[in-house]
Amino acid sequence: MLTATPEVFQGLDCHRLTLPCGDSVLVALHGAHVLSWVSQGRERLFLSPANLWGGQSAIRGGVPVCFPQFNQRGTLPKHGFARTMAWALAGSRVDDAQAHIELVLKANAHTQALWPHQFQVQLRVALQPGQLMLHLSVHNTDTQPLSFTGALHTYLAVDDIDLTDVTGLQGQAEWDAVADVHGVADEALYFDGEFDRVYAAAPGPLRVQDGSGVLCIEQSPSWGQSVVWNPGPEKCATLADMPPDGFAHMLCVEAAQVYEPIAVPAAGQWLGWQRLTVS
Template identity: 35%
Template sequence: MSPNPKDLLVLDRGHNTTCTIHLHGATVLSWILKGEEKIFLSPKAVFDNKKAIRGGIPVVFPCFGPWELGPAHGFARISRWEVIQEPKKTEAGDIRAILVLTDSESSRKLWNYSFRLTYTVTLAENSLVTDFSVTNKSSESFDFTCLLHTYFRVDDINTVSVSGLKGLKYADKVRDGNLFSEDREVVTIRENVDRVYIATENTHLISNTLDGKTLTISKSNFPDTVVWNPWKAKAAAMPDLGEESYPNMVCVEAGHVSSPVNLSAGATYNASQTLQA
């Protein structure tokens, strides 16, 4: 199944460097850098403008994980976003687009607050920058969690490692959410892994992604990092993924999820992520 071209926004910087965004969820589907795709998108991803897209960079808001008020990971990733700035060249020669999501009748049925999400995507020469902001337009404060659920393409998950996590506490969602300490200098993945690392460094190196290359993820005001790969059995149980795909992906996700953001009426929360090769 392929996405409808009418649902796509394409940023093109030239030199075979592009970024493609699906308006369903403002999901970044692709980041091609000098001809090489850096982002994993499941070959079985569904583009029905209803289901969350499997792969890319889904936007999680206002709840990370199971949500008693509505769908898991909230409604932002399954909502249609509005483009308020078409792809446009900056003074630096980068290409930038801006999308927004505001509260609606359907969102207020689940979560009765007025808000404005702004998502700014900037395609630079060697990096992809995603700036995320939440403005509370309600007359009272509200709480939320948020995350950029980034899927990276890798040649072989068995050779991948993630830096910047040693000595940190993490909630292990595979083991009932219990807290553990990370003692490894670099984290490798050899099984079903679903961990929320708390109060992480602002930079992680993801080594051996493609052709032995390293990607850098830098974040601001996203204090937590999720590391996820479902491994064979769980991937096989996901019809939009499949057991043949798990070796070629790793999720390293910047978020504010171990504790909620409390946002006062009229205030704005700003956070950002930069992927660099």
């Protein structure tokens, strides 16, 4: 049985899954962060070349795991602590047609000081030809309930944001966080300047068309919302870990829980997933 291949990337301990077709995924133990997904010879995730590496700060790009807090909606560090902590490798397997790797984060003295709960969070990264699937599970190992918000904060690589559109959200409730306006989603989303919107999760897949291809994005019903974000040129210029033109080559489409926290009873478990498929 083959397993993931250890690799060091920008000083971080990582593991790579590679299929015979050439598709691959690279995952760092720091934050259980998916850094790269190559499919059909193309990098599908955006990773900022201006990142501040060193294993102390959050990584800009790839797929950050936001847990147990979305953004600044609470007293914890922005997007929670999971994305800046060391996770442990729980196992991996590589076969001819599929591969997966599992990483785990357990409550410890650092998390207890920030968030007084006993828990175990596991991320399973599964690779098939043309497809990447991310499973996030939260196990409450405490004797009291816990609640959390969060996201799989996926940064997609696009050729040109001006030529990119997203469909599949038409008619869904929409909150424009930039203008603080509530409404419903149009048939297609286009991007001209800062775009930061939260949508009620759609029942079907989303399609991201970026001029040279289409990516299909699905998420489990256990996530209540989908977030679509691009900083635009002005906001991008204020981000120290982004190049000035970084906004033009990325788009975040996130499986998220933003508004109402997810409650997990004592000894209970929650599972959420996001699936990306090259179309």
